[in-house]
Amino acid sequence: MKLHNNTIRGVHTALAAIFEEGQYADKVIERTLKSNPKWGARDRSFIAETTYEMVRWWRLINFLSPSKEPYDLFGTYWLMQGHSLPPWEEFAKINPDKIKEKYDKLEDPAKLESVPDWLFDLGKKELGDKWEAEIHSLNQEAQVVLRVNTLKITREQLKNRLAEDNIHTHIIKGYPDALILDERTNVFRHPAFKEGMFEVQDASSQLVAQALAVEPGMRVIDACAGAGGKSLHIAALMQNKGKVLSMDVEEWKLQQTKLRARRDGVSIIER
Structure with missing residues (x-):
């Protein structure tokens, strides 16, 4: 794969916002891509x-x-992925043999799995021998899961609409509002997303609202709403009838809830 300076700089800009400014990765990436409309699909x-x-x-x-x-940092990551580095001046300080030697000698499992010591120790304490397999599994790339906004469309209708644009999905048992992408793609650019027909939401997160067994007309408090994913799901399960009070210590997160609610056609959320 050929590397380009402008896309590497894009990655660096995103990482700086995440690690130096404490911003959420998904929002950083979304903003980074929006601010560079000339990037093609492969670059994005x-x-x-x-x-x-x-x-x-x-x-x-x-x-x-x-x-x-x-x-x-980027060059080290690139070597870790099994690629070779181009003979750029920017990569002059990187010695692939030294990086490989350092990795081969590394025995600390927390560093190998790239997690904090406290988290690795806690997992080991709670799960014992199961922990190392669990943390290794957690480090695998997650599938992209959609939550169908049932206020606007059924799951089968959304599945068919996305398929018309060669975005293929499948259903998983036990998750009534979920669709999983067969292949990763930028669904945020699809008209169905802009029309509020779905949200990107982890499958396990979708079970939280389902577990509440809410009904239309109820008053529900989401005391740790964040950007509103679960609040929006609760509102949809309530058929947009009743009240959902979304609360969080960060006002900017609740502003995201407001914007998402408008897109999704949800009118019962109060902040």
Whole structure:
């Protein structure tokens, strides 16, 4: 795969916003892509996937990298993925053999799985021998899961509409509002998303609202609403009848809830 300076800089800009400013990765990537409309589909995919993977392996990358400079960090990650580096001046400080030697000698499982020591120790304490397999599984790339907004469309209708644009999905048992993408793609650009017909929401997160067994006309408090994913799901299950009070300590998150509710056709959420 050929590397380009502008896309590497895009990754660096996103990582700086995530780690230095404490912003959410998904929002950073969405904003980064919107601010660079001339990037093609391949560039957008590269930036999004690379940023997420570097976030996932950030501790290990920093341990193996010869410095904290952006190109050293990116180059270390790129070598970890099994690629070779082009003979650029920016990568001059990176010695692939030294990075491989350092990795081969590494025995600390927390660093190998790129998680904080406290988290690894807690997992080991709680799960015992099952923990290492669990944390290894958690480090695999997650599937993209959609939650159908049943206020506007049925799951089968959305499945068919996306298929018309070669976005193929499948249903999983036990998740009545979920569709899983067969292949990763930028669904945020699809008209169905802009029309509020679905949200991107992890399957397990979707079970939370289902477990409440809410009914139309109820008054429900979401005391840790964040950007509103569960509040929106609750409102849909209530058929947009009743009240949902969304609360969070961060006002900017609740502003996202307001914007998403407008797109989804939800009018019963109060902040």
